[in-house]
Amino acid sequence: MDIAQLQAYGYFTLITLLVIGLYAYIYHLYTKKKDVDGVDYESYSNMALKDDIDDTPVAPVSDDKEK
Amino acid sequence: MENRPLEYDYTVAKMFMLTTIILGIVGMLVGVILAFQLAFPELNLVLGEGLAEYTNFSRLRPLHTDAVIFGFTLSGIFATWYYVGQRVLKVSMAESKLLMFLGKLHFWLYLVVVVSVVVSLLAGVTTSKEYAEFEWPIDIAVVVVWVIFGMGMFGLIGIRREKSLYISIWYYIATFLGIAMLYLFNNMEIPTIMGTAADGTSGIGAWYHSVSMYAGTNDALVQWWYGHNAVAFGFTVPIVAMIYYFLPKESGQAIYSYKLSLLSFWGLMFVYLWAGGHHLLYSTVPDWMQTMASIFSIILILPSWGSAINMLLTMKGEWQQVAASPLIKFMVLGSTFYMFSTLEGPIQAIKSVNAIAHFTDWIVGHVHDGTLGWVGFMIMAALYHMAPRVFKREIYSKSLMAAQFWIQTVGVTLYFTSMWIAGITQGMMWRAHDEFGNLAYSFIDTVTVLHPYYAIRGVGGLLYLVGFLMFAYNIYKTMSARPVEESELQNASPMGA
Ligand code: HEM
Numbered sequence: 001m002d003i004a005q006l007q008a009y010g011y012f013t014l015i016t017l018l019v020i021g022l023y024a025y026i027y028h029l030y031t032k033k034k035d036v037d038g039v040d041y042e043s044y045s046n047m048a049l050k051d052d053i054d055d056t057p058v059a060p061v062s063d064d065k066e067k
Numbered sequence: 068m069e070n071r072p073l074e075y076d077y078t079v080a081k082m083f084m085l086t087t088i089i090l091g092i093v094g095m096l097v098g099v100i101l102a103f104q105l106a107f108p109e110l111n112l113v114l115g116e117g118l119a120e121y122t123n124f125s126r127l128r129p130l131h132t133d134a135v136i137f138g139f140t141l142s143g144i145f146a147t148w149y150y151v152g153q154r155v156l157k158v159s160m161a162e163s164k165l166l167m168f169l170g171k172l173h174f175w176l177y178l179v180v181v182v183s184v185v186v187s188l189l190a191g192v193t194t195s196k197e198y199a200e201f202e203w204p205i206d207i208a209v210v211v212v213w214v215i216f217g218m219g220m221f222g223l224i225g226i227r228r229e230k231s232l233y234i235s236i237w238y239y240i241a242t243f244l245g246i247a248m249l250y251l252f253n254n255m256e257i258p259t260i261m262g263t264a265a266d267g268t269s270g271i272g273a274w275y276h277s278v279s280m281y282a283g284t285n286d287a288l289v290q291w292w293y294g295h296n297a298v299a300f301g302f303t304v305p306i307v308a309m310i311y312y313f314l315p316k317e318s319g320q321a322i323y324s325y326k327l328s329l330l331s332f333w334g335l336m337f338v339y340l341w342a343g344g345h346h347l348l349y350s351t352v353p354d355w356m357q358t359m360a361s362i363f364s365i366i367l368i369l370p371s372w373g374s375a376i377n378m379l380l381t382m383k384g385e386w387q388q389v390a391a392s393p394l395i396k397f398m399v400l401g402s403t404f405y406m407f408s409t410l411e412g413p414i415q416a417i418k419s420v421n422a423i424a425h426f427t428d429w430i431v432g433h434v435h436d437g438t439l440g441w442v443g444f445m446i447m448a449a450l451y452h453m454a455p456r457v458f459k460r461e462i463y464s465k466s467l468m469a470a471q472f473w474i475q476t477v478g479v480t481l482y483f484t485s486m487w488i489a490g491i492t493q494g495m496m497w498r499a500h501d502e503f504g505n506l507a508y509s510f511i512d513t514v515t516v517l518h519p520y521y522a523i524r525g526v527g528g529l530l531y532l533v534g535f536l537m538f539a540y541n542i543y544k545t546m547s548a549r550p551v552e553e554s555e556l557q558n559a560s561p562m563g564a
Contacts, residue, residue: 018337022330022333022334022337025329025330025333026330029326029329029330030326033326035231037230039231041325041326041329042321042324042325042326043325044231044233044234044325045315045321045322045325046321047155047229047231047233048154048155048233048235048311048312048315048316048322049315049316049319049321051154051155051157051316053073053074053075053157053159054073055157057157057228057229057230058229058230058231059229059230059231060228060229060230061227061228061229061230062230
């Protein structure tokens with residue numbers, strides 16, 4: 001097999017994997033609806049809507065630091 | 068934590084707002100001059116034969132494209148980053164001396180690069196690669212500026228209070244990474260003084276001249292991989308970052324579907340990079356690559372419309388706001404133009420359509436419904452939203468803003484409709500032939516037919532420039548308008564009559 005053929009197979013495989021990855025992600029988003037921290041994805045909109053410096057973060061970086 | 072009340076620090080954002088406006092005026096003014104030069108060639112000599120070198124179309128053209136792309140748009144991206152970044156990460160630049168320093172350094176070095184670009188382009192020093200005209204010393208400076216921008220960005224992300232990154236931040240990060248990769252690879256070049264010619268002479272040309280490291284078809288491929296993705300990571304990704312922040316914020320509405328914003332992000336990243344070949348259809352690049360680029364370009368409509376529809380649906384049930392607020396009008400029309408150019412692009416990327424469209428003014432029409440209608444509108448809207456907050460004053464005049472909106476909308480419309488007609492006419496005339504295969508028209512026949520459309524385009528561009536000057540004036544006057552209370556700044560921006 002010459003290099004061009006290898007490239008072609010490699011390319012095809014990469015694209016296929018990326019497509020599967022993307023669709024798996026979409027499936028995850030719409031079935032789980034929440035991320036690993038249990039935060040509903042939709043509530044992340046509040047990061048923009050409540051963005052004053054003293055507003056409470058949607059999910060603070062570290063709970064123990066915020067006191 | 069501390070006793071002193073903490074505030075967001077907009078110093079750097081304000082500096083970049085200034086360059087957005089100034090370079091916007093410069094770039095658009097040069098654009099209008101170019102448009103009229105195409106319609107009335109005598110204008111190439113406006114300042115007389117002696118200065119023709121500096122006033123002719125070919126000298127000014129890269130100045131226009133680079134001023135609007137790397138001047139106006141990039142400044143707008145930086146200005147909004149230094150505003151949005153702090154807010155959605157809930158951390159102030161005042162909290163870190165280092166970040167403040169990097170931000171200011173970023174601005175001043177950027178300004179140095181801008182000046183050297185303007186001088187060198189006017190002097191006719193160029194690599195002759197479209198959108199990548201800068202010679203190697205400037206390229207190195209650009210990389211330094213970009214690295215500083217990145218350090219500031221990741222520094223701010225590093226000290227954030229909000230654990231997750233808001234969707235706009237994803238887009239800003241993608242802008243940083245995307246442009247870094249594109250710029251580096253496309254600008255690989257060798258100074259000519261380092262080369263040796265076939266006859267043995269070395270040290271050729273001035274010290275600042277260079278040649279591309281790629282040749283022939285490879286050069287074209289890298290160039291349009293860069294060119295197309297400069298559209299992706301300069302004209303789309305960061306502008307989407309802006310609209311995902313400013314539209315929800317100004318209207319007080321949560322994004323229609325945050326999940327949709329996430330999946331269209333990955334969709335966009337996945338598809339855009341493969342589509343650059345659509346600039347090289349029917350050229351010497353391999354056929355499979357052209358077909359691939361066509362297919363990916365058509366698929367590209369999905370993630371593009373994913374974001375645009377998400378924005379329009381954010382206004383669901385709130386359409387009275389569009390009628391009431393000129394600021395929201397800008398954003399809603401901006402995302403409509405985004406849908407429009409991402410419908411038009413895929414159509415032009417179909418091989419049989421491209422056979423008519425390529426090399427014609429239809430492409431120019433496409434470029435400008437994207438850049439004027441989407442990029443320009445969105446950046447102005449962002450600055451309008453920021454102005455009351457960074458200056459703590461209401462926007463000077465709502466009616467001026469509304470007038471500006473309509474003048475510019477008419478301007479864009481005249482621009483792209485005239486270029487559509489001109490482009491398709493041109494494409495059809497070039498390929499028309501008689502029964503024996505002789506071409507039906509000579510080149511000058513097309514020029515004669517196109518003249519009125521070129522004049523209309525000039526007028527359209529002029530209207531847009533007039534609107535931009537109104538915008539500049541409005542922002543300038545905002546700095547001295549009525550001071551506002553903090554509470555007035557929650558959502559809709561306060562505006563004077
Ligand atoms: C789905 C998205 C898009 C697709 C598939 C697409 C496709 C195309 C195609 C086929 C061309 C013409 C190539 C040629 O024959 O010369 C083109 C040119 C161009 N497009 Fe797009 N386009 C898209 C979106 C946009 C947007 C949103 C903008 C700007 C905001 C934009 C800016 C440009 C520019 C600047 C050029 C001209 C490049 C040059 O020849 O100098 N495009 N695009």
